[in-house]
Amino acid sequence: xxxxxxxxxxxxxxxxxxxxxxxxxxxxxxxxxxxxxxxxxxxxxxxxxxxxxxxxxxxxxxxxxxxxxxxxxxxxxxxxxxxxxxxxxxxxxxxxxxxxxxxxxxxxxxxxxxxxxxxxxxxxxxxxxxxxxxxxxxxxxxxxxxxxxxxxxxxxxxxxxxxxxxxxxxxxxxxxxxxxxxxxxxxxxxxxxxxxxxxxxxxxxxxxxxxxxxxxxxxxxxxxxxxxxxxxxxxxxxxxxxxxxxxxxxxxxx
Amino acid sequence: xxxxxxxxxxxxxxxxxxxxxxxxxxxxxxxxxxxxxxxxxxxxxxxxxxxxxxxxxxxxxxxxxxxxxxxxxxxxxxxxxxxxxxxxxxxxxxxxxxxxxxxxxxxxxxxxxxxxxxxxxxxxxxxxxxxxxxxxxxxxxxxxxxxxxxx
Numbered sequence: 001x002x003x004x005x006x007x008x009x010x011x012x013x014x015x016x017x018x019x020x021x022x023x024x025x026x027x028x029x030x031x032x033x034x035x036x037x038x039x040x041x042x043x044x045x046x047x048x049x050x051x052x053x054x055x056x057x058x059x060x061x062x063x064x065x066x067x068x069x070x071x072x073x074x075x076x077x078x079x080x081x082x083x084x085x086x087x088x089x090x091x092x093x094x095x096x097x098x099x100x101x102x103x104x105x106x107x108x109x110x111x112x113x114x115x116x117x118x119x120x121x122x123x124x125x126x127x128x129x130x131x132x133x134x135x136x137x138x139x140x141x142x143x144x145x146x147x148x149x150x151x152x153x154x155x156x157x158x159x160x161x162x163x164x165x166x167x168x169x170x171x172x173x174x175x176x177x178x179x180x181x182x183x184x185x186x187x188x189x190x191x192x193x194x195x196x197x198x199x200x201x202x203x204x205x206x207x208x209x210x211x212x213x214x215x216x217x218x219x220x221x222x223x224x225x226x227x228x229x230x231x232x233x234x235x236x237x238x239x240x241x242x243x244x245x246x247x248x249x250x251x252x253x254x
Numbered sequence: 255x256x257x258x259x260x261x262x263x264x265x266x267x268x269x270x271x272x273x274x275x276x277x278x279x280x281x282x283x284x285x286x287x288x289x290x291x292x293x294x295x296x297x298x299x300x301x302x303x304x305x306x307x308x309x310x311x312x313x314x315x316x317x318x319x320x321x322x323x324x325x326x327x328x329x330x331x332x333x334x335x336x337x338x339x340x341x342x343x344x345x346x347x348x349x350x351x352x353x354x355x356x357x358x359x360x361x362x363x364x365x366x367x368x369x370x371x372x373x374x375x376x377x378x379x380x381x382x383x384x385x386x387x388x389x390x391x392x393x394x395x396x397x398x399x400x401x402x403x404x405x
Contacts, residue, residue: 001298001374001378001402002275002378003275003378003381004296004298004372004381005402006281007378007381007385007389008296008385008389009281009282009283010281011386011389012393013283013389013392013397014283014284014286014398014400015283015400015402016399016400016401016402017402017403017404018402018404019404020404021255021258021269022257022258023257023269024272024274027274028275028277029277029280030402031281031282031283037255037256038255039255039335040255040334040335040336040405041336041338041339041340041346041347041405042336042339043347043403043404043405044346044347044349044352044403045346047339047340047342047343047346050345050355053349053352054355054356057352057356057401060401061288061362061401064285064399068282070280081256083262084261084262085261085262085265086255086256086261086265086334086335086336087334087335087336089262131324131325133328135304135327136308136327136328138305164308168310171331172308175333178337179341182338182341186338186342192339192342194338194339197338233264233333233334234311234333235333236333237334238264239264239265240262240264240265240334241262242262242264243263243264
């Protein structure tokens with residue numbers, strides 16, 4: 001983001017950025033930057049809080065009044081996080097081995113049942129909120145679990161979406177399934193707590209267990225891309241974990 | 255975000271190993287007067303209009319978001335950030351409603367018709383060609399102020 005600021009400034013635009021990684025801002029020195037001590041994923045800070053969001057924008061735009069730069073200021077308010085992590089992270093101990101997975105068909109049935117129970121509230125949420133973030137995969141919700149389950153069984157299904165191979169599609173379906181669950185829970189229980197929502201989805205639902213099964217199978221897959229996205233924690237949230245997946249250095253990010 | 259030294263091991267290790275771009279020249283464009291600024295948002299959240307091509311994992315290209323587009327999906331490769339915030343309120347990552355309110359209150363001049371999104375996981379050096387295309391589009395719209403928002 002800091003690099004983009006330099007490009008746009010060179011093209012005659014006045015740029016101002018809000019940023020998360022202060023050490024990078026200090027090195028790359030964009031013309032005007034406001035450092036946010038917020039969790040990642042919420043650069044304007046607080047959802048459904050227009051005044052807080054405008055305070056962030058106004059503070060950033062105040063930097064446009066400076067006569068020279070680079071200028072880096074800290075936003076005055078902090079949104080605290082737990083143990084330095086910027087989002088939910090799976091416990092290091094919660095990793096399955098393929099031989100622990102049990103019957104995937106039975107697990108898939110449990111996920112379908114769980115999902116069926118959530119859907120009435122999901123559709124109520126959609127009707128009342130007026131938007132959903134579900135749909136990046138472009139699959140129907142009813143297709144999510146069968147598609148994901150094939151990977152958990154060690155198969156690589158044919159992609160039903162033209163122009164998008166099965167593995168990139170898997171990633172989008174995983175995120176869509178997660179979003180159905182979290183959007184429903186947010187609406188039903190009026191929650192804004194990503195730690196709680198992450199713990200619930202990944203550690204307490206059958207859907208979370210199915211995705212951890214996909215991770216376990218993928219880590220032992222002969223398919224290099226599948227193995228790589230699992231080891232790089234692109235399917236499961238391990239980036240902010242205290243330690244890497246067993247046997248993998250730095251969660252595969254090395 | 256907390257300082258890198260205060261992060262847990264895996265994320266800290268990754269961020270410490272990132273190689274920042276080497277910026278050769280420093281540019282400084284004098285801003286327009288406050289209440290005449292035309293503002294466009296550049297986001298690296300890899301969001302796009304429903305039905306647009308998804309971003310590839312290290313995409314160098316960009317997508318265009320109209321001023322009134324709210325039916326968006328995200329195809330960012332990374333899962334290390336909270337996605338519940340934008341489920342709750344799109345303005346948490348793309349503050350178009352807030353900018354519109356600020357324009358109505360004369361705090362800024364106006365909000366551009368077009369805004370642009372990139373895949374934040376890609377190396378910014380690889381995005382230059384696309385950023386120059388975006389610059390050309392913004393010039394056509396007489397944008398003079400760019401608000402860069404990460405995710």
